[in-house]
Amino acid sequence: MSKRKKLNVEALRSEATGYGNVVEKAARTRSRAQKEQITAWVTPGLRKQMKLLAVEQDRSVESLVDEAITDLLDKHGR
Structure with missing residues (x-):
């Protein structure tokens, strides 16, 4: 990443x-x-956690979302 x-x-x-x-x-x-753009509605708490994690890891929220989607697709064999 x-x-x-x-x-x-x-x-x-x-x-x-x-x-x-x-x-x-x-x-x-x-x-x-x-x-491509993907839009998702999340709770304020989830958004805050993502932003904090991005700061802690010196990454963008976009890269965290990309990693999460990739992991989900791998989990389901896609």
Whole structure:
């Protein structure tokens, strides 16, 4: 599993001057290449636990969800 990228200070500085949206959008576009969106409703407690685990493991919530779905599919032989 890949770790979440470190904070880009230069991107934050440029955002403060009004150019950050362009940098942020470009980074999002690259990270979402060849991916599909899945939406799920979860309890506030589950969401909080996922966010805390992501911080503790220095990972994104997306990578945790990806791992969980992969484990579920493996469990069911898919």
